[in-house]
Amino acid sequence: MDRREFFKFGLGGAALAAGGSLTPAEASSSQKRVPQGHPWWVKTLEKSKLAIDNAVYSRYKSQNNVFGSFARYYGQEKMKELYRNSQEKTAKYYQEKRPGYKLEDRALADASWVISRLGGLNRGTRSWNRKFIRTPEERGIDKYQGTPEAAARLIKAAARYFGAATTGIAILDRRHICSEERDKKIVFENVHEPYGDEEKLVIPDKCTYAIAVSILMPIDNIQCSPTAISSAGSAMGYSRAEFLVAGLAEFIRGLGYTAIPSVNDLGSSVAIALDAGLGELGRTNRLISPEYGPMVRLAKILTDLPLATDRPIDFGLQEFCQTCKRCAEACPSGCLSFKDEPDFEVCGEWNNPGHQAWFENAPKCLAYWRESTSGCSICIAVCPWSKKDKTMIHQLVKTTSARMPFLAGFFTAMDEAFGYGRQKRADQWWKLNLPEYGIDTTQGKG
Ligand code: SF4
Numbered sequence: 001m002d003r004r005e006f007f008k009f010g011l012g013g014a015a016l017a018a019g020g021s022l023t024p025a026e027a028s029s030s031q032k033r034v035p036q037g038h039p040w041w042v043k044t045l046e047k048s049k050l051a052i053d054n055a056v057y058s059r060y061k062s063q064n065n066v067f068g069s070f071a072r073y074y075g076q077e078k079m080k081e082l083y084r085n086s087q088e089k090t091a092k093y094y095q096e097k098r099p100g101y102k103l104e105d106r107a108l109a110d111a112s113w114v115i116s117r118l119g120g121l122n123r124g125t126r127s128w129n130r131k132f133i134r135t136p137e138e139r140g141i142d143k144y145q146g147t148p149e150a151a152a153r154l155i156k157a158a159a160r161y162f163g164a165a166t167t168g169i170a171i172l173d174r175r176h177i178c179s180e181e182r183d184k185k186i187v188f189e190n191v192h193e194p195y196g197d198e199e200k201l202v203i204p205d206k207c208t209y210a211i212a213v214s215i216l217m218p219i220d221n222i223q224c225s226p227t228a229i230s231s232a233g234s235a236m237g238y239s240r241a242e243f244l245v246a247g248l249a250e251f252i253r254g255l256g257y258t259a260i261p262s263v264n265d266l267g268s269s270v271a272i273a274l275d276a277g278l279g280e281l282g283r284t285n286r287l288i289s290p291e292y293g294p295m296v297r298l299a300k301i302l303t304d305l306p307l308a309t310d311r312p313i314d315f316g317l318q319e320f321c322q323t324c325k326r327c328a329e330a331c332p333s334g335c336l337s338f339k340d341e342p343d344f345e346v347c348g349e350w351n352n353p354g355h356q357a358w359f360e361n362a363p364k365c366l367a368y369w370r371e372s373t374s375g376c377s378i379c380i381a382v383c384p385w386s387k388k389d390k391t392m393i394h395q396l397v398k399t400t401s402a403r404m405p406f407l408a409g410f411f412t413a414m415d416e417a418f419g420y421g422r423q424k425r426a427d428q429w430w431k432l433n434l435p436e437y438g439i440d441t442t443q444g445k446g
């Protein structure tokens with residue numbers, strides 16, 4: 001029996017029997033309850049399922065993130081050794097002409113970063129102030145006056161136009177914003193425009209909204225992990241994020257409002273995206289979206305444009321992760337948690353304490369990136385929620401998983417048995433008939 005037959009007669013039947021309540025009528029009434037544009041089987045919640053300890057959770061110093069804490073964790077000698085080994089391996093792989101590590105593969109990865117390198121905290125594409133656009137004042141007209149609902153619709157349409165896979169909006173929780181970054185304090189003040197000086201970066205108090213966007217990564221690249229081809233896929237996600245936040249921020253300024261664009265800098269994109277209902281937190285301690293799984297990068301924009309907000313969502317992911325554990329099993333560095341339940345126990349300074357999660361030992365992950373010579377996305381590639389195939393059967397599996405996450409073990413085993421998540425050959429990537437930017441925007445969309 002092949003995969004399709006199995007699903008047709010086995011799982012398909014089981015899923016339909018178990019999911020007997022999933023009638024078109026229910027789907028249509030669910031749809032009315034889901035205004036955020038997610039598939040109908042995604043529920044919205046008043047607040048996130050994961051608890052926050054308000055006595056502990058606070059703003060985080062970005063110097064403590066994995067890149068900052070890496071050397072403190074391993075010490076200088078080990079760092080030098082990791083670097084030396086990485087250099088030697090890189091040279092060896094070149095000589096061997098190993099697929100995924102050849103000159104053309106490395107060149108593609110480096111080239112994919114080029115737009116991403118144009119931005120930084122309050123710099124280039126991520127400038128906190130206007131670049132070129134004319135404001136309504138300069139045009140001699142009033143600023144945008146639409147309702148928050150109308151403004152949210154504009155923002156979501158514009159974000160999509162600039163390349164967002166999904167967009168959500170939340171009231172900004174300032175605790176998600178770093179207290180300092182690169183030795184500069186990040187503060188909120190009652191000012192009209194954001195500004196930075198030698199000591200601090202200032203966010204206007206009036207910026208009370210956060211727009212979260214997800215950017216799809218090219219799954220054909222990520223599935224070649226860990227090679228330079230998969231590294232190119234991550235880089236492409238970051239470069240497209242740069243284009244997206246630069247365009248969307250200028251659009252907001254063109255409406256007459258303030259916009260502070262950010263990718264991985266400034267604060268936790270994951271925390272903001274969770275509040276804005278883009279997904280749930282998975283075992284990887286990263287966002288998993290119902291449409292695209294973990295195959296997304298995240299970015300955000302803070303603004304004073306009044307916007308209708310979205311709510312956190314539930315598609316049974318945390319319950320699914322409790323059984324699945326596939327990312328933790330596949331992780332070559334052993335840095336992901338095997339605990340059954342998310343909890344409050346952090347692994348080190350790189351984790352911001354005070355919220356419930358499956359915390360990871362991030363420096364081990366980064367050490368593996370050095371060891372592999374080209375980064376790693378294995379945990380993304382193997383996740384059963386990462387799917388290119390938009391066939392009916394995968395939608396049925398997702399739908400059923402959302403309603404009956406206790407079937408996770410079964411689905412995960414089947415996913416593995418059919419070879420999903422297995423590493424793809426990097427030399428074959430060059431022969432694919434690729435869509436634009438290597439992404440298929442319908443991939444996995446429910
Ligand atoms: S990127 Fe690789 S090393 Fe890091 S957590 Fe994922 S699988 Fe593990």
Ligand code: SF4
Nearest residue numbers: 282321324325327383
């Ligand atoms: S691989 Fe499994 S456990 Fe890991 S994030 Fe995906 S669903 Fe959760």
